[in-house]
Amino acid sequence: MLRVTESVNKVLLAVCVAAGLLLASGLATAQNADNSVDAELAERIKAGRAVFENRRKGNCLSCHLVIGSELPGNAGPPLIGMQARWPDRKALKAQVYDPTIANPNTIMPPYGLHRILTEEELDVLVDYVLSL
Amino acid sequence: MKNLWILGLVLFSVLACDSQQKNTAEANAEKSAVAEVAPVVAEVSKAPDFVSLMQQAEDLYVQTETAKHAWLINLDRLKDARLAAKEGDMDKAVANAEEAIKLSELALKQAESEKSLWQARVPQ
């Protein structure tokens, strides 16, 4: 009797595992399309972060705090909750392209206008900033 | 008649100041490499357009120096353009010369607009 229950248990377990695997793989295929978009965005955000931190590129940390940054400057406002504050991606890019339009006295450099960063660098940078 | 005299004097002094400014514009950097370009470019006989493009890039850079508004990055672009031309990579040479021209134009624009903007920053 004991043996029978044991084997039944084993079968049940096997069925459960199989079902679980099936379910999981089904879900995975359903999500596959989304995943590749996520992966691409993650790559862009990573590239954007590199531009943001690199002293010869954005060097944005010299003036802006972002969460977790080391030795940030404080000449500019902390960059947090960006998605909510900058729903218009174009406006954010314009701010980085030429901040003197919004504020003629700003000390933030005009990264696009003065060709400090390329178009591609600006685009991935904006992806990163929106992720903050 | 007296007015004409005064005007002449004013004009003369303006011009004199202007030419003095040119003489004293000692913006540093390596001496304009205009002299250097000619022989380098002569080697690349295929690219007569490049010669004039490069000349334009060099001339504009000298203008930014005279205006005391030269940008460091411009020196790199000019150097890269010369080097690429020497190595026969004309696409790269042209791209760098064109970039240098754009940079010079921006620097000259900065020089021009700052002529009136600076004063507002002086604490009153």
Add this chain to the structure above:
Amino acid sequence: MKWTNLIALLLTSMMVAPVQADPEADRLALRDFYQQKFPDIDLAEFQNGVYAIDAKMREQWVEMEDFPPYEIAIDEGEALYNTPFANGKSYADCFGDDPGVKHNYPLFDQARGGVVTLEVAINNCRKENGEEALPWLVGELAEISSYMAYQSRGKSIDIKIESPEAVAAYAEGQQFYYTRRGQLNFDCSGCHQQQVGQNLRAERTSPTLGHATHWPVYRGRWQFVGNIQKRFQECNIQVRAVPFKAQSETYRNLEYFLTYMSNGMELNGPGSRR
């Protein structure tokens, strides 16, 4: 038709003509500016640069000043200063019995028609006595000026701007200071006034006021003493502008303006900075 042209020309030339600068009004306005920014700090403290506004950095600096890193430069400078030239004369023949003359420099030399910094005066003295000029920014010249600065400690900066030509030189220096330059588009006041005391990464910027009191400076990053115009070059390069030659007319006028802003402040050079 002729007359309208002439009037137009006259008007444009009037627009080109610079507004007469008023150095003393500028200096007082600058002091007000910083007094409002830092109401709790005695302005005289600004001779210590950024250490006037940053207690933590000041602590490290005071410790460093226990064994001043510029001391060797003062000694070397003294020896050089007292070594006679080949013609038997010496610096004392140019500067008088007291080598502590730094508070008078830069001065506007009417005969030469330009600003003379202490470094220019030292090299002029050498050339007039048949010696070679020394390199401007570091080395023996910075050592000699370190010694002279040391001998001038406690004196108040006393820059004079008396002739129209001197005012014009001052005005050029002032315009340079407030003009944005370089690909990064900064003017000197952007960092040293507008954003004074803010952190740019690990660095905090010091006030314009007091920038001229303590030169030459031994900088940790340099590991030697250097003159103020070396710092000008660095601040130009930081914003990706092509720097100017040491002791060029541009930098001499800039130093003239900048030193006048600290007029009346006590000299405490040579100094040490990070």
